[in-house]
Amino acid sequence: MDANVETYRNKYVINQKGGSVEIINTDLNEKLKFTHYSGSFKEFNNQANIELATGNDQKLVLNDSYSTVRGFKNDYTGKSVDEVVGRDKYKKVGSINEEYFNRWKEAYRPIQDTKQLFEIQRATVNNIVDPVTNNIVISRNSVNQKRTGTFAKHPAINQENYSLENDSSNVPVFIQQTQSFISTDDVDGPNQLSIISLPPSIIKFPSLVNYTLESGITWSDIPGMSTSSQDGVWNVEANKNFLKQQIEAILPTLTDIEKNLGIGGSEIVQIAKHKIETIGVTINDYGSIRYDKIGKMLTSEMLIDSLGSYMNFEPSPLIEYVHVQDLPGGTYDLNVCNRWNVMVGAGGVNLKSLGAVNISGTVTNVVGEQLNLSSENEVNINAKTINISAEILRLRNTRQRQIFIEDSLGINNNVVIGGGLSVDGEVYLQHVTAPVEYQVTEATQLYGDLLPGVTLIGELTVPDVLAGGISTLAVTDEKGIYPIFGGFTAPFTLTFTTPIPGAVAISEHSHIFKNLPLTLHDKNSQVRNDAKAINNNPGRAVASRRVHGKK
Amino acid sequence: MKQFLGNYVGIVIQNDDPQRSGKVKVFVPHVTASVYKNWIERRTNKKFKFMGANIDNAVMQSLSGAPLNQTDNLSTIVEELKLVLPWAHCAAPLTSESGSGRYNNYHNFANISDSNHYSTFSQSTSSAENTPGKPGAFYEKEENRLTDAFVNANQGINMPNPLAYEYVPATYSNRAKGSFGVPAVGSHVWLFFREGNPTLPVYFAVSYDVVD
Numbered sequence: 001m002d003a004n005v006e007t008y009r010n011k012y013v014i015n016q017k018g019g020s021v022e023i024i025n026t027d028l029n030e031k032l033k034f035t036h037y038s039g040s041f042k043e044f045n046n047q048a049n050i051e052l053a054t055g056n057d058q059k060l061v062l063n064d065s066y067s068t069v070r071g072f073k074n075d076y077t078g079k080s081v082d083e084v085v086g087r088d089k090y091k092k093v094g095s096i097n098e099e100y101f102n103r104w105k106e107a108y109r110p111i112q113d114t115k116q117l118f119e120i121q122r123a124t125v126n127n128i129v130d131p132v133t134n135n136i137v138i139s140r141n142s143v144n145q146k147r148t149g150t151f152a153k154h155p156a157i158n159q160e161n162y163s164l165e166n167d168s169s170n171v172p173v174f175i176q177q178t179q180s181f182i183s184t185d186d187v188d189g190p191n192q193l194s195i196i197s198l199p200p201s202i203i204k205f206p207s208l209v210n211y212t213l214e215s216g217i218t219w220s221d222i223p224g225m226s227t228s229s230q231d232g233v234w235n236v237e238a239n240k241n242f243l244k245q246q247i248e249a250i251l252p253t254l255t256d257i258e259k260n261l262g263i264g265g266s267e268i269v270q271i272a273k274h275k276i277e278t279i280g281v282t283i284n285d286y287g288s289i290r291y292d293k294i295g296k297m298l299t300s301e302m303l304i305d306s307l308g309s310y311m312n313f314e315p316s317p318l319i320e321y322v323h324v325q326d327l328p329g330g331t332y333d334l335n336v337c338n339r340w341n342v343m344v345g346a347g348g349v350n351l352k353s354l355g356a357v358n359i360s361g362t363v364t365n366v367v368g369e370q371l372n373l374s375s376e377n378e379v380n381i382n383a384k385t386i387n388i389s390a391e392i393l394r395l396r397n398t399r400q401r402q403i404f405i406e407d408s409l410g411i412n413n414n415v416v417i418g419g420g421l422s423v424d425g426e427v428y429l430q431h432v433t434a435p436v437e438y439q440v441t442e443a444t445q446l447y448g449d450l451l452p453g454v455t456l457i458g459e460l461t462v463p464d465v466l467a468g469g470i471s472t473l474a475v476t477d478e479k480g481i482y483p484i485f486g487g488f489t490a491p492f493t494l495t496f497t498t499p500i501p502g503a504v505a506i507s508e509h510s511h512i513f514k515n516l517p518l519t520l521h522d523k524n525s526q527v528r529n530d531a532k533a534i535n536n537n538p539g540r541a542v543a544s545r546r547v548h549g550k551k
Numbered sequence: 552m553k554q555f556l557g558n559y560v561g562i563v564i565q566n567d568d569p570q571r572s573g574k575v576k577v578f579v580p581h582v583t584a585s586v587y588k589n590w591i592e593r594r595t596n597k598k599f600k601f602m603g604a605n606i607d608n609a610v611m612q613s614l615s616g617a618p619l620n621q622t623d624n625l626s627t628i629v630e631e632l633k634l635v636l637p638w639a640h641c642a643a644p645l646t647s648e649s650g651s652g653r654y655n656n657y658h659n660f661a662n663i664s665d666s667n668h669y670s671t672f673s674q675s676t677s678s679a680e681n682t683p684g685k686p687g688a689f690y691e692k693e694e695n696r697l698t699d700a701f702v703n704a705n706q707g708i709n710m711p712n713p714l715a716y717e718y719v720p721a722t723y724s725n726r727a728k729g730s731f732g733v734p735a736v737g738s739h740v741w742l743f744f745r746e747g748n749p750t751l752p753v754y755f756a757v758s759y760d761v762v763d
Contacts, residue, residue, distance in 0.1 A: 012732035015723040016648050017665050022721045039687020039720040052718045072710045076700030
């Protein structure tokens, strides 16, 4: 043993069967250690206070307990943790220094304001402002947003579309001029009439004047200019080009502020299996709505009556919100100041409530491989503009009734109707293509005029006609009047010098002509009665067969 | 041989008992003054409080700190004293259980085991290491060494514990019971000589001065 070791060494031990006390006096290794029979010990050394409990470790504090760890605190539990809190539990992570967080936010706000600018100066400021405090409630635009430039021309004016525009007023003149020609064919004379008008051509319409009248638009700016900023010519927003410089300039300030935000401030939780949180003790199953199964009367379809078409009304459930009294417990408030990300695996997300569910955001996106939106009662979609687009776009009434459109229906291209069509108003058509039906006109007796220059050649037989023993016939010339006595027969030539209207009568007759297949009724109501086939008809109203003949 | 009866105060000059039984060597000036001829012959005041060249036992020092006159310093003779002084046995205070073993009068059985199980008493009592003892001694073996949960950062630990292995109890299992301490070199202790024989010193208490 080296008697002259450099390090001072010494220790003192009290040893008993039940435990031992060890005091190490050795330089740089000073210890105070209490060890129990079982091996449990409490040690104080230069680096740490160390404790080992070979059995359980328990502590009862009848009043308060305080534990302060200036450095890191590391807890490990090999099995489960059972934590019971009699009153409230508070947990604060990081330096709750609101002043510096606000400073950071306000320092960066000008950059965010620049980010919010459009790339072009196309809009005015449309923020929602509290009328009392004048604070911005919803920031829709940068406060520096400007509109500088010109609107495009209104896209509704002078659109290029196919149009038919022909004048048939000269056709009768043409017919008259060619009457002699086409009349030479006694059988197919009218077939020689062939006047083909111009096909549809692309032209620009409507004009500004027409559009103003037809649309009822009120021009707030220059007439004819677009009422939207789309496609306008706007100045480029120069401030967007300085975004990089803005960010670089603010970084030192942000860094200085962040020094006061404290290190850390986050909570990272990793759970191998499940996490179950139960807020409150009993479920709030109060009624959250009031429900009248037939509380609303809604227009549901168009029906046809013998006097006209009318809207049908059918009952629909009426549902109203009911204020739900909060229970003494069971409210879970999650205040996320910046962003909330929820990433869930293939197990999915179930969000269910016995009360109302409100989801809102400036831009709210709901996306899925399949999106089902359904309700036992009513689905209401309301917006200033609703755009629905799909490769296959269907509307289907589960009762196989009508799809009711309360206002007018405008279709840019075509309509295909498999069944019938009932129009109680006027139908405006440019052209009809239909199978032919040979129809017969009503029997008609015609009367014709004798025209000047028409010469009649025949034989005149004049019987002897006496009136009171005196012949009433006479032949007159420049030399005098010569009574004719006794009847006679003589050839004559009669030429008319003035027209004689209605002098010629033609026997009653009719014509056969081609026409659209028609079913004609004397009464309007008869037409509607036929159209009633559409009412409550889940299938197609089939077209009537062609019946050639007199209508 | 002259008998030295009664109690004396001495200074511990060596405590590294090679037998680890707590013996120390104690210099008692009243008893061994004549042994050190070259030192005692100097007629100057002697200070026996403590050893060490850095304290005022060294009466004069050069500017460089080297002692100019070490003749008054106990340190100058301590190595010689170590060679001639006998080891003084310890007479420690009685601290509850004492002794190295236990005796069961009912079974008339002696053992050194600290185990609670009577069946183990019959085993060998010749070796403290091989005899069942305090259960805590289990954790003192290298193969049973405990660690906490913060050993390795690769196991998802944010902050590894550099003392993660420091869970070794000090049970002193199957060891003698009592209070065991070795006075430091320089300690002033009371001692007596067994049967007055100065070669059989026994120290039993500590002495404090007003300066302590």
